[in-house]
Amino acid sequence: MLLSLPVFPSHWLDPLAGWIHGERLVEVIYIIVVIDQAVKVEEGGRRDMASRNPQVKSECPGPGTETGLFGKGHTTEEDIREERHKDGNDLVPDTVLQVESESFFVNRENLAQLSPYFQALFFGGGRESNRRHIEIKGVDLENFRSLMEYAQSFRLQLDRKNVLGVLETSNYLQLEKARLLCCKFLERELHLSNCLGMMAYAWQLGCLELYTAAREVVLTHLPALASEEDFLYLSKETIADLLASDKLFVPREDLAFEVMLRWATFDPNREDDFLELAGLVRPESLSLPYITDLLTKMKSSDPRAKLICKLNDHLPSSWTMGRSVPRTCSREMLFLLGGPHEQDHQSLYQFNPRSGRWQSCPPLERKCLIQYSVAVVGDNVLVTGGYFRDVLWYSVDWVRIYQCSSERWVDGPALQKSRHSHCSVGLTLQVFVMGGSMDEGPVATVERLVLGADGWDSVSPMIQAVERAAVVAMGSCIYVACGLDENGEVYRGIQRYHPEADQWDVVSYSPFPRYDLLATELNGALYLLGGKALRLDIDTDEWTLLEEECLDRKFFTGCATVNGQIYLISERKINRVSTNMEKI
Template sequence: MKGSLLACQGKSALEALINFAYNGNLAIDQQNVQSLLMGASFLQLQSIKDACCTFLRERLHPKNCLGVRQFAETMMCAVLYDAANSFIHQHFVEVSLSEEFLALPLEDVLELVSRDELNVKSEEQVFEAALAWVRYDREQRGPCLPELLSNIRLPLCRPQFLSDRVQQDDLVRCCHKCRDLVDEAKDYHLMPERRPHLPAFRTRPRCCTSIAGLIYAVGGLNSAANFYAGDSLNVVEVFDPIANRWEKCHPMTTARSRVGVAVVNGLLYAIGGYDGQLRLSTVEAYNPETDTWTRVGSMNSKRSAMGTVVLDGQIYVCGGYDGNSSLNSVETYSPETDKWTVVTPMSSNRSAAGVTIFEGRIYVSGGHDGLQIFSTVEHYNHHTATWHPAASMLNKRCRHGAASLGSKMFVCGGYDGSGFLSIAEMYSSVADQWCLIVPMHTRRSRVSLVASCGRLYAVGGYDGQSNLSSVEMYDPETDRWTFMAPMACHEGGVGVGCIPLLTI
């Protein structure tokens, strides 16, 4: 857009549009931005429409974001709508205290409290928000409470909260359907064997990938390493996406490449890997508050190049390589008991697969079994302990990055048996299909992919000639990859984990 954008007061939308036509300057303020946007839409002045959307986007606040989202939907401004939606999810607790939230119609509240992306410390905050909405107009909204509670994940509330707060509320006590939902939630805690029979969405933890988090790069290989060998490292460094800066942390007690990394309760776990001579079963946990590592319980199997994820507060490791063959075995770790338990194996032996949590399931993509590289995908339902096939990727690949962001799952890079890849794909469960997105700037095998701040970060890798310290960031709103600050202490092969800033 030519000209400058000047924030000023007291100009009408018509006067602002006339001024723009004559001198290329556009004056936008809080009073005229909506009128300007409507006029620009009617006259098909895309540059002014974009400028108004940017103005509103930069001024999103818990007290106005719901109204901005509604206005963006009316004006068919997709980028502004998505930005407001993401802001609402990220700041849900503050938004739920606003007059805009209390004035929402039932269908909008139902849609909001159902979202996986809500950024809440506990499900109890969602319950309190819903109850506040009902009490705002108790006579009219009281009958809506059963439908609201059925969309809240009551089983994920603490037993004490269910007994002392939810069950004792007078609105809940006088409603049979509400009491049934409370009983269902209590059964979840009292009788774990019945959990597979509960509606899956009510026991699925929420996951907000738009909040800021610090990205930790763990272990990996030095610059002298080639595709087949190299020195494993115990080095750890942390990246602040907002400051675009890396800093060194205390090293692990053991050197580990092809290491699994997981984050639970604000602790970073380094799992298994290869120390340069042996595949490892050992595990150690990092506390960012004390900058220290502590050994915890070891896995049942030695493994490197496995997938590692967290679901319902448990760490899962899938497949990998034990020094002799690719594995199909899966183990889960409980931080409370410090024990590893073997669960249902995958349908295929998979080493160097992409593994991520998507819509409450563990998705495993690609990888290899020592003979062939896969494009196939399978997912695990932890309630029924069963694996199911999903749509295959467009490209076979191993040693690739995989991560979820919002309502989509992504894979990038890897190796297809003949070349090192920069191509990336995105999966939608609604369409049950993959589609290509813009490729990375760099070919990256052994790349790690992680979500933070509503963006994806592809960290390190190997381009066919050397290990990489470079990092690329993918913005789903613009479908572009951008280089970020390179790692300071690593050259490829790292494991990564993201610790939300709220937890440290």
Template sequence: MDSYSVLYSSCHRTGLLSGFQRLRTEGKMCDVVLEAGGVSFPCHRALLASSSEYFWALFGETTAERLAGSISLPVLTPQGLDAILDFLYSGWLSVSPSTISVVLEAARYLQVETAVAICECFIIDGLSVESCCCYANLAERHTLSNALEAADQTIAMEMGTLLQESKDKLLELNIQSLMSVLEADEIPGVKELELIQLALDWLDENGPLPLLKSNLLLSRLRFGLVCASDLANLHHRAMGTPLIRSQLTRAMEYHRMGPAQPIRQNKQSTLRASPNRVLLVGGGSSADCPEQQLLAFDPRGKKFSSMSSCLPLRLRNHCVSSVGGFLFVIGGEEVKEGDEDGKKSVTTSTTNQVWRYDPRFACWEQVGSMLERRAQFSCCVVDDVIYAVGGRHTRPDTDTHTSAASVEFYDMTTGAWRRGAAMPRPLYGHASTVLDGSIYVSGGLPGNQGTIQGSNHGDNQGENRESSREVLYWDLKGRVWEKRASMSIARFSHRLATAHGFIYALLGMYEPFCDIERYDSRSDHWTRLRPLLTGSFNYGMVSTPSGNLLVFGGRRWSDGQEVIMRSVLEYDTKTDSWREICQLPRPLTGTECTLLPLPD
């Protein structure tokens, strides 16, 4: 049997279309005329039927149109039909913002799905604050799911500008898009009261709607983000339904919950904000002069912004935690400046105060104080419960300090602190973290009582010999602490973090090297990892949702002098690698960090 080859010409298809286009232009061999808006378009029946499901069915064997010389398409515009015919004959689709509507109408009606897909890509690529509302309506009308989702996301992100400059476009928005936007978890720069007013104005403009649709729209609003006085002033006929009235009642009850608010969160009280902001609380350009600043860091854009609110106190050696979208600032040493006989004086006292910050309304509130005054202690959160572990209390009147083995936790249902299982011995300058619902504590200095040897507690180099390598473990179901494998390095004033099921210990104050290590709870074993780029202490640190660790500022020794750092370092726990990702606005030490959703 003779062998043979099958060869393909890549230019044949293009030549075939070019030939049909030439015949159409010259009006030769055309066997059907399409009419739209009084304009005639001579075409070739075979090409139309092979390119469009609509024409394939229209020219079928049993239809009256199969032999008709002229076919009227009154629902299409000449411009739209011409663009689709050009596409069928050439493969090129001519579309612009002013023609996209009629071209898409023709492509959808004639069932030219390739042209529909091109129009959808054009809509997605052309989304902007000027076009998003119009394109959302277009995508909804033609069931373009990808374009509709992209347009709704653009509207949500640009809502602040749209409310100021193009509210009329928002009032013309289709109800599906408006409901999708009101469902969004991130709407930057817009207060919930503005969204409520938009929804009510939209109902006035487009109503009356059936009760079900009106309820579906308004139920997407988050009434818990509106203060009680503004809620009381909301009056509209659409809000008088049992469903919406019950949501308003629950929002008013939320405002009356007081200390229990963080553990009574629901979607209606959850901020529409990115959850990945790092909040830097306190610290300053000097270890002895802490400031009341709050800095927010966006890991996506690697940018810092100053918060409008400030700490109520000037604190150092404090702890911070976040629960239910609230920030808690706990204990520490309050630094006060005075002026006696024309001379400035600074006094430091350990506090047991606890302050809660609500980013929904940018307000501070003092909540239940700890049972003991604590500084250089550690805090961690397990199942929305804050635990305060160990620490040291300084008595300025007697110039002595006392360390604590005690543990207490904050009961948010009552707003009071309660005793937990005490550690085997007093400890301060330690670190703690949570893994699998249990608390791990490492390092620190053993407790003692005595006279203070300097203004900066724990900075006495002579205490280095007392630093501990010990690791303690507390399963909250039990009442005792247990020992786990010790770290390879004795650490004081260091950091612990949990990521990807492991615990990471980073360097502290007195360590001569920059080593970090990782703990595997399954094997009860520590492993040395890549050292930190630069030796430092008194830095802020947070574990991100991706599992990477971010280290902010701190202090280090250089040529016998203490230097305050500006660097922001990132440790990739998966690749065991460090890199500097950006710099702080200015040198910073003594800051405490936590993750908190913040409004833009």
């Protein structure tokens, strides 16, 4: 579902637009796309968990679900398969496992390699170690059958009906890869209607990644979830964990207080809990009209009046200890950069997701510059390289930095190599420039600038030289998706860079490769947007095609994820670009 947001000034739209996002420019996800010089831009985006969308096969060899495969970075089962092939007698049954009335002929070595449970069962020195017929109790027959098929084929058939049972059985049998596949399936099914229950369920089973993903959805949609019945039955500890989180996103802190009031008034025995939870609200962020309204209700018949009176008489100690730090999400901003290259400057705008307001910033004073890249490190916006026209077009090594604290542009250290159509991304206190084209053609070189350093360093080059690729930082890694190679062909690979090890690998191959993509991250998954919208679960190399009408064959000039939602900007139709911004 697309939600329209305030429009932004339209005079800068043609022919260049870039969009960057950061937590006041920290942990930034940016997008910049070129829509000048007959460059075809094909962008799209969405936010959601792919619960109604089919998966598509990756061509990266390896195991996975029935429609998803593990990538090259996940070789546990690949190694097992190779060992089987070398042995020549792979999967020769040597033991019978009985569940209820059905018998399964299995290979002990095979199962022991996949599961500590079976390792202990077959080779732990217990009574079962010497038996060739073993009865397993406490597991469901259908779920056990699915997992035994997985142990042979590394394909796990999952659907909404069986996934919970298969997860619990794989958890019991300690089949970690099968467990991971189930958790990723449930992550794709996450929705506002089930995230509270999923969070509790994942915590109970000890599925940390699923719990984290469900909690992220709750943190970014808590006011809406407060109307759900499940919310009222959450424990005090869970409510406290959510209110204390620096990642809790509420348009106004008043809503955090309202959420707490709703939970506390549901049960009269929660009065003491209310006072404890009130200490987790940021009082200096409460609005004056809201505080006035609360004081007015103290003498009314409102069921919350008793709690408010008690709070007035027993203010939490945290409220009297000085100002608390505003929540991280309250400082997140979106930045938009671009404009007609014929003009003397390119406009920079800032958007506040909480207030829905645009603010003009000092423009980039550059004329006839296109195909540059934008990234953020610290609280600085970096514009690197580009294609510049004096008499002829040529690549440049320029670096311009917008310092948000002083609201001014300054020159930065020049790149080692002039380039355009490259990609760049910030990670911690470093910014990386990758690939692109020099005047001679695409290059694989990568440069790194540490914040405050005098110059750029060279690091390991990409595996495949590409230009006009998409890039996103997730966790401690950088992912470069698709692009055009030195032959002008679309490259299908998803290249991953590990800065700490200074190493590149290819983690997957896109089933629908293209150049000029947009990339963003949501709940630990990679989203590629452009014509078709795709989600990639890195851990399992499972691709999901997001078949939503609002995204199908839709192209946008920018996207970013902020506060658990993907923002889309400027849908492009042939030669027209809209001025709307939308979120999913």
